[in-house]
Amino acid sequence: xxxxxxxxxxxxxxxxxxxxxxxxxxxxxxxxxxxxxxxxxxxxxxxxxxxxxxxxxxxxxxxxxxxxxxxxxxxxxxxxxxxxxxxxxxxxxxxxxxxxxxxxxxxxxxxxxxxxxxxxxxxxxxxxxxxxxxxxxxxxxxxxxxxxxxxxxxxxxxxxxxxxxxxxxxxxxxxxxxxxxxxxxxxxxxxxxxxxxxxxxxxxxxxxxxxxx
Amino acid sequence: xxxxxxxxxxxxxxxxxxxxxxxxxxxxxxxxxxxxxxxxxxxxxxxxxxxxxxxxxxxxxxxxxxxxxxxxxxxxxxxxxxxxxxxxxxxxxxxxxxxx
Numbered sequence: 001x002x003x004x005x006x007x008x009x010x011x012x013x014x015x016x017x018x019x020x021x022x023x024x025x026x027x028x029x030x031x032x033x034x035x036x037x038x039x040x041x042x043x044x045x046x047x048x049x050x051x052x053x054x055x056x057x058x059x060x061x062x063x064x065x066x067x068x069x070x071x072x073x074x075x076x077x078x079x080x081x082x083x084x085x086x087x088x089x090x091x092x093x094x095x096x097x098x099x100x101x102x103x104x105x106x107x108x109x110x111x112x113x114x115x116x117x118x119x120x121x122x123x124x125x126x127x128x129x130x131x132x133x134x135x136x137x138x139x140x141x142x143x144x145x146x147x148x149x150x151x152x153x154x155x156x157x158x159x160x161x162x163x164x165x166x167x168x169x170x171x172x173x174x175x176x177x178x179x180x181x182x183x184x185x186x187x188x189x190x191x192x193x194x195x196x197x198x199x200x201x202x203x204x205x206x207x208x209x210x211x212x213x
Numbered sequence: 214x215x216x217x218x219x220x221x222x223x224x225x226x227x228x229x230x231x232x233x234x235x236x237x238x239x240x241x242x243x244x245x246x247x248x249x250x251x252x253x254x255x256x257x258x259x260x261x262x263x264x265x266x267x268x269x270x271x272x273x274x275x276x277x278x279x280x281x282x283x284x285x286x287x288x289x290x291x292x293x294x295x296x297x298x299x300x301x302x303x304x305x306x307x308x309x310x311x312x313x
Contacts, residue, residue, distance in 0.1 A: 003298040010306075028215055035223045045222060055218050062222050066229045068257065073233035074242070075250040081236040092231035097261065101254045146313045149284055152265050153305040156288040157298040159258040168255050175256040176263035183264035184273055191260050198256030203249045 007154035010147040016132020022050040033129040064189040079109040094118025171202025284309035
């Protein structure tokens with residue numbers, strides 16, 4: 001979890017600085033991190049507000065970007081569905097990319113570990129947003145120095161040990177290529193399309209090797 | 214208006230995170246679906262990393278000296294050598310900030 005908290009900090013600073021730079025008030029910017037708690041959706045919504053987009057189009061975009069979380073809740077269903085409502089609500093609210101890739105979808109799932117990790121990300125995310133709001137007011141160009149590389153560095157570090165088979169390797173290659181293609185084409189659901197394509201590719205390679213197809 | 218948007222966004226995000234955690238939802242996941250879902254974590258990571266590394270200002274940047282690309286390759290090598298996510302993250306971020 002700790003490397004991911006390190007990554008959340010620059011990413012949160014970026015969101016905070018970008019919010020105030022784009023004309024939101026400090027309270028409005030912080031409220032996004034407190035209530036929505038979804039980095040990519042926050043960045044895109046701020047950008048669209050600045051560009052004068054309407055509420056309906058921002059909400060539709062949010063839905064497309066956030067739809068990948070449906071996959072996370074499905075993958076964690078067997079571990080979480082029998083917990084009491086307060087646990088499900090808390091873990092659901094905290095279910096970010098970072099928490100998901102850090103939570104084993106197996107017997108070793110530990111609700112306290114997941115809650116601790118999720119809360120750590122939430123607190124770090126909000127402190128970093130606040131730092132970005134404050135720093136963004138005094139340091140120009142804070143949003144262009146490459147704070148988003150923190151996400152690359154940590155996600156690479158988490159991804160490498162996961163690539164233990166040809167099927168995962170293919171999954172990663174396909175997801176990456178399609179995600180890049182969709183981004184160049186400006187397809188808002190690109191992340192979701194790329195993830196599903198990667199999953200299906202990995203699954204097909206696995207099945208072919210097992211001669212199940 | 215802003216606050217209504219914020220609440221609606223929060224509801225959409227929470228609903229997508231919570232939906233399949235709800236036990237009343239009639240859904241049984243068989244072994245094939247679970248196998249398929251086991252690929253979701255690497256797929257998510259790859260799909261997030263790709264555009265961050267190779268797309269800047271909406272355009273593909275395949276320059277081998279692109280600092281994001283150099284930093285990402287450094288992170289891959291560091292991870293294979295050290296097997297430590299923390300060392301990898303901090304050193305590759307340091308390298309990136311130095312060359313960017």
